[in-house]
Amino acid sequence: MADDLCFFFKDNLILKPQKTSSLLLRIIVLVCAMLCGVYICSVHLKRISAGTKDEALSVQVVRGQCLVPHVEPWEKPYVHYPNPETFRRDECACHPVRSFAILSTQRSGSGWFETLLNSHTNISSNGEIFSVKDRRSNISTITETLDKVYNLDWLTSASKRECTAAVGLKWMLNQGLMQYHEEIVEYFKSRGVLVIFLFRRNHLRRMISILANSYDQNAKPLNGTHKSHVHSSHEAEILAKFQPTINTTLLIPNLRQVDEMTTKALEYFRSTRHIVVYYEDIIKNRTKLDEVQDFLRVPRIKLTSRQVKIHKGSLNEQVTNWDDIEKTLRGTPYESFLNADYKL
Template sequence: MCMSGTEKQLPQYRAVLPHPMSKAGALCLKNDVPVVKYRYYPQPLTFNRKECKCTPVQRFVVFSMQRTGSGWFEALLNSHPNLSSHGEIFSVEKRRENIKRIKKNLDNLYNLDWISSASKNECTAAVGFKWMFNQGLMEYKGEIATYLKQNHVSVIFLFRRNILGRYVSILANVFDREKKQLNGTHRAHVHSKEEADLLAAYKPIVNLTSLIPYMERIEQIMMDAQLTFNGTRHMILFYEDLMKRPSALKRVQKFLHLPFEELESKHVKIHTLPLSEQVENWKEVSEHLKGTKYESFIY
């Protein structure tokens, strides 16, 4: 049974509602409260939730692409005491070798049996991970969309409006992967201004021939993903909004039924200058994009 000790520990969860299909939920449900199907009561096989058993949990997944601010965004999420986002679990190819293996890993994670540095000592109220489009997601998109809907998983699309900026970031990241500029190691994310300044010093040369076809392909991937998973409970979030609008993080916490917290991250932004100062052949790039639908990206 749910005792008052849980409410004292997490008073903000008094209004969070149980999933009717859960045995634990049946013990915690109050007759005068309506049911919300996106919150459930997991029963992990690897540990006992004890005083947290009456804290309902929201399943979620962040769909994104590399160099879209997803690492920073996930660090922000994980600063919430009641949320665990377990990173790019499908970056390991063996975990996504077939749809059966994918579903098994999803089941383990959403049952709170996935242990990582993101696991929390506090009562978990939201659990999820980050899934890149090139990590088996679109290969099995139909089966995955069905799984997410059947298991009431909420989807956060994290995109970058300025896909030219994303492309420049990719080129810089590829350069560092080859050159390993920070003491012989490759760093996709940094935690000091000195490290950020060192990586930002490199200015890539953009291939004009492949630039527009590349941006068209990225747009198609984004559109395909939204159409495929349109039937899920989802929200669309843009990197630019996260950077400029504090209310964006409040929207995310509300979407995940979390008590509001001031979220923070130790990640330091690498590229802070305008794009015109990040690209070696910027004059040619800007001229190439003028008069196209991508012209707005150069201003």
């Protein structure tokens, strides 16, 4: 059409004077160039728009393929693809993530156990989050906190961010867990949360550790600083010097209370997918950590921790009234606690 216009004006220009003809010709050429430019731009814009739609569809298709083919059908409820609000997972967007919770009691080796898990390149365990009372004030605050953790939006020094393959937290039984157990069980089942129970078989050792830790909170023998866990033998030796005196009148009721609480927790959460791990078993046999890694479906690697054990050796060396304790526990269901359960 542009050519026809040029020919039409060309015929008319022959009848005009030279100057007018030249000026009109320039104007016509300019107009034709502008029309051609507008046409070309419109064509390209349509193609770009179509390409953008195709690209969006392509992204949606890729995201739709996040269900990895090798995941077994029974395992699919436990495989997640979080979409964090605080960062982008980039190349790991389709890398599956499993959610977990370590359910334990204070001074059962949970801090040490968590550092072992966090030494794995793909595991992020975010600590004792519900030690803060406001986060466990009701079931709504609990689930809001859990949602943030399992969506990878709870950022701590343990977070592996975009390439996390297993994300979780450490949760003590007395931090709202037993109080709201029905709602939490339903949440765990609906969200496919894997439960790791970590307990101590010898509740007497745990009691000694609790009393020693309580003393350290008040006395602060390490240069005026309270430390629940230490990273040097020197610090461990200083804290181990304290020997508590156990109230033998309350000893059996206290041991029974812990026994009942752990038994009740196992009963409450038995319908979840779970594994039970004992501190003593990990001390004696590190292959137990392989079982935990298999449970979380992460590659097996050697897990390490910088924490140094504080209380070592025989129990009779760790308290001031061993004879009284021995007399109290002999002939009771807790007599086995008097025996050495592992060597260090």
